Amino acid sequence: MKWTAKPSPKKETIAQLQEALQVDYNIACLLAQRNISTFQEAKDFFRPNLNQLYSPWLMKGMQVAVERIQKAIISQERILIYGDYDVDGTTSVALLYAYFSKIYPHITPYIPDRYQEGYGVSYQGIDFAHDNEISLIIALDCGIKAIEKVAYAKEKGIDFIICDHHRPGAEIPAAVAVLDPKQKDCSYPYKELCGCGVGFKLLQAFHEKENKEFNELIPYLDLVATAIGSDIVPITGENRILAFHGLKQINQKPRPGFQAIIQLTNKKELTITDVVFIIGPRINAAGRMKHGLHAVELLIEEDLQQAEEFAAAIEKYNADRRETDQNITAEALALIEAKQEQKQFTSVVYQEHWHKGVIGIVASRLTETYYRPTLVFTKSGDKLAASARSVKGFDIYNALEASAEFIEQFGGHKYAAGLTLEEKNYSKFKAKFEEVVKNSIQPEQLQPKLNYDLELNLADITPKFYRILKQFAPFGPGNMSPLFYSKNLKDTGYAKGVGKNEEHLKCAVYQHSKQEKLSAIGFNLGKHTDKINHKLPFEAIYSIEENEWNNKINLQLRLRDVRLKNT
CATH class of the missing domain: 2.40.50.460 (OB fold (Dihydrolipoamide Acetyltransferase, E2P))
Incomplete structure (x- = not known):
């Protein structure tokens, strides 16, 4: 590893903080490195305040989204809460379902099957809604690229509200409302919310419109904090405020589902790292090894005894997941060694029998070993599906975009993404992706720091x-x-x-x-x-x-x- 020191802040800033806060040089220096230079900024940093959250009405589409939900409730329409099968998606569905089911009976949670339906909004999910006379779908942590699927739903008389945080494509789906702070024409000040965070802003706006007190939403922040930690979004600004108060909720008054998980450990007080490594993998394991709806059931359960039974089942899924990912990682490492691909700029591996539920974890482990952009493929129906992971400073989303001629669909972030392609295009894609990365990555990005x-x-x-x-x-x-x-x-x-x-x-x-x-x-x-x-x-x-x-x-x-x- 290469060791480097972070740039030293200005001496005047450090001295100013020492004087204002009565702290030693080292603490003042650490604060200045975090762009804190005044007493008030330090106070806001050390005491994150829920009053500092932005108004949800600043987000493009919020007014329309809230009015559409109110109309659905008044008209007694059936509503489907649809979310992805990972931690961000399942906590998002649990968040909105737990809130709305207390005030409205015609509401259904839905998580797509990872293996039958794949990532994001599915035609099967829309057909389920149509068969059950559902006329409004609220999609969480997915949907920003579901152009054809939203159009398909419209033909069947189903409206969509999309709450997403992934990077939009050139075209935005023709939904009733699209909430995504990363839209170019969205002026919402904080762009780094996770999917559950966007869902929370929708709740905040709806709650406000109903003239209810914000404090009633605080018990739901445990779900938001879990999503923030597990989805590896920046813990800055609004995310830091939500994570701070969500952690407080987990430690002081956890919902039965979290309490049941915590009881399986010897932890007295959880940090965000504990949430990521203790709660996150167990929620994820349900979607990876069985079905994400099991995780939602755990998160919305109000009876501790029942939650303990759900948690015990999920613990078994997690043990199976751990064994499966270790076996596949060993196979993938052997494959790279056997093909003598250690000196390439990328790691791209494929075996059709690999478990789709753990390929993201395997991709992360391969990235740790070889420290280069990595994709792990497996068979998914008649297509190949992959999870992508990157190294610090290299935008893997852009690299996939540059290789898009061989990809059927993809989505994600700078450091993590997912994609599908036809099997006949695998070799061509692999060669193209290697070429793109080779021509765009900087040598220093291939050395861990x-x-x-x-x-x-x-x-x-x-x-x-x-x-x-x-x-x-x-x-x-x-x-x-x-x-x-x-x-x-x-x-x-x-x-x-x-x-x-x-x-x-x-x-x-x-x-x-x-x-x-x-x-x-x-x-x-x-x-x-x-x-x-x-x-x-x-x-x-x-x-x-x-x-x-x-x-x-x-x-x-x-x-x-x-x-x-x-x-």
Whole structure:
């Protein structure tokens, strides 16, 4: 890995913050790196306030969307809440269903079958609506490219409201209303909402139109926070406010579905990272291994005992998912090695028997291994379907757009996307995608980087420093957990490899004196154990965390990378 330091903020800004906030240089520097320069900005950052949320009426199409829902309720129309099968989609459906089912009976949740219907709005879903005399579909986390399907629904007398956050194509579907802040002519100030976030803005507007208090919506923010974390959208601006208060809800008054999942762990207080790695995969597992509607059932269940039964079933799906993705990852790595494709600019692999539900996870693992744009294909009906993942700084959506002549359909973001194509076009697409990436990617984008915030002395790491650091959370893209660099570290002599194959490094380090000793853990850094065991000075990049052991809580370093001095 290449180590780089983030640019140092202006000295005047740091001094100004030190004076205004009465904090030390390191805290002021971390704030300035996050573009905070005044007392008020710091206050807003440390105390995210729901009053700072933007008016939902600023979003294009909101007025029409709310009026159409009100009309449907007055006319006793049947409404279908339609969402994708991943965390963002299932939490979105749970959000709107949980809200509207309390005030209106003719409402149905719908998640497409990953294997029979595929991603996004499906003809099968529209036929289901028609067969059940449903005249309004609210599509969440999908629909922005469903031109033909929205037209098909219109022929059958079904209206669409689309709540999406993916990048629109050249043409927008002819829905009654399209809510997507990424539309070119949408003036909504914050563009990075997830699908569930857009759904929440619709609820906020509807709730307001009904002259109800905003506070009544706070219990629903746990779903929004889960979607924000799991969909890897930036945790900045409005997302940070929603995630902050949603986490509070999860920790203080979780809905039965979340409570049932949390009971399966030994966690007392969840961070956004815990939500991503504990709640997210379990919700996802239902759609990956069985059906996404199971996740919605868990999320809307109000009886804890019933929720525990749902959670136990989903736990089994998650265990199956974990085993399946490990097996497929091993096969995919072997395939790349066998074909000697390690020196290419992309990783594109295909086996028709691979489980469609886990190819996104496998793509992420291959990206971690080879650090280059990656696609994992499997058979899906008579087509091939793929999940795409990218490396930092490289827009994989644009690369797919440049290879579109061989693609049937695609959609997604800068760093993650999905696509389908005909099997006969696989080889041509693979060659074209490699050519596009080769001609557009920069050499430095193919080398993983550790970008640390600032250099620290171990003596700077005090309980007070950490208490303030914790208030920088929730962490995520745009507001990552700070990384620190320290040099001239020495092991106390007890460094060892831990884990089944001793793949992790556990040690205790000091810098100038053993009084400042701190324990440290480095996952997948076991190979460095021998290097630092000889008490040679080394340097490290790490984050700081709390470690609970024998009912005692101590600070420890979470090592990200280590190297001997001057290597």
